Amino acid sequence: IPDINSYTVMFTPGFIHTVKLIQTFCEEISLCISSANFQNSSFVQNNIDDAKLKIDLDRALNEIIQKYGGSTYQLERANYIRKECLKTNVPGILHRLWPTLSYASTVIGGTFVIHKQELQFYCGEKLPLINFLGYRASEGYFGILASIHTDEYFLIPTSVFFEFIKEEDVHHSQPKTLLISEIEPGNRYEVVCTTEGGLIRYRMGDMISCTGFLSRADDLVPLPSEPEEIPRIPLISIAYRVGSLLDVYGEKTSEQHVMNAL
Structure with a gap:
């Protein structure tokens, strides 16, 4: 074609x-x-x-x-x-x-x-x-691209209930989870989702970075001209897959470690 x-x-x-x-x-x-x-x-x-x-x-x-x-x-x-x-x-x-x-x-x-x-x-x-325009998988549709000029996504909490595991806790069997209102810029988290399709607190294996919160300075989407309070909307980018590890002698080297070394 x-x-x-x-x-x-x-x-x-x-x-x-x-x-x-x-x-x-x-x-x-x-x-x-x-x-x-x-x-x-x-x-x-x-x-x-x-x-x-x-x-x-x-x-x-x-x-x-x-x-x-x-x-x-x-x-x-x-x-x-x-x-x-x-x-x-x-x-x-x-x-x-x-x-x-x-x-x-x-x-x-x-x-x-x-x-x-x-x-x-x-x-x-x-x-x-x-x-990629949408953050999605077979488990559901999780986010939409904030702008064609960035790799950041808005999460869509109306379609999925999100929880997040801190990067340092992902290898624990029962790690503590955070709500979408509790994640902070500059940190990485594994995504945990509960969906209408029947998944309950499903660990996605996706490691995301919280890059910031939507603000007027971003100019990513049209915002009201009147001085209204903007909801605390986090912007995220996909960092790596949790299972992507080099583990020859138990060293647990992630993709991000390799990237940082390079």
């Missing part, structure tokens, strides 16, 4: 993986488009056993080809993808493959910031790279 609007993968390693898949299999992708089927795709043939699904994929590919111009589009698009993917040292492969993209999005805060240069190379100068 030549005219997608956004390229979004929640976590940075997954984002990078998808781009590398395109680069690795670009020749097969081109052959699939030019032949209008997935017989030339080793990725599809080796990973999909369902014959009906393969037929459905072929049908969908043919529908797209017809929608965008038939055989003329088919050959032009196949050659274009092959040509652009071979430019391995040229920035902006995503923008070049899909010039209509408005933005690319993935989590770029916390320890994921180490990947930002590589992500920017894939986007190039013309494609904005912004933090």
Whole structure:
């Protein structure tokens, strides 16, 4: 499809993986488009056993080809993808493959910031790279991006009841928890959630940083012009996953320790 609007993968390693898949299999992708089927795709043939699904994929590919111009589009698009993917040292492969993209999005805060240069190379100068728009998981929807210019989120306490465990207490079996009104800027916490779906005090394993509280100086969202009291709304960023530890001799080195050392 030549005219997608956004390229979004929640976590940075997954984002990078998808781009590398395109680069690795670009020749097969081109052959699939030019032949209008997935017989030339080793990725599809080796990973999909369902014959009906393969037929459905072929049908969908043919529908797209017809929608965008038939055989003329088919050959032009196949050659274009092959040509652009071979430019391995040229920035902006995503923008070049899909010039209509408005933005690319993935989590770029916390320890994921180490990947930002590589992500920017894939986007190039013309494609904005912004933090993932929502803080969400299969367990629920927890927050929304405060601004496209930051990696901070507003938590949404109306959809989830939040509790927080201090970073230094996360390895305790029964750690003390804090309410959203008790967390403080400059500290990290593991998120604990109770949801409408039935999770009770579920430890997410996400370590977040409380970066501050919403204020008029932030200019993140429109606030009343009248001098009204602003609720104590914390801003958070995703720091790392609690389980991401190096533990060769019991030293419990977290991603953040490695980042600080670097």
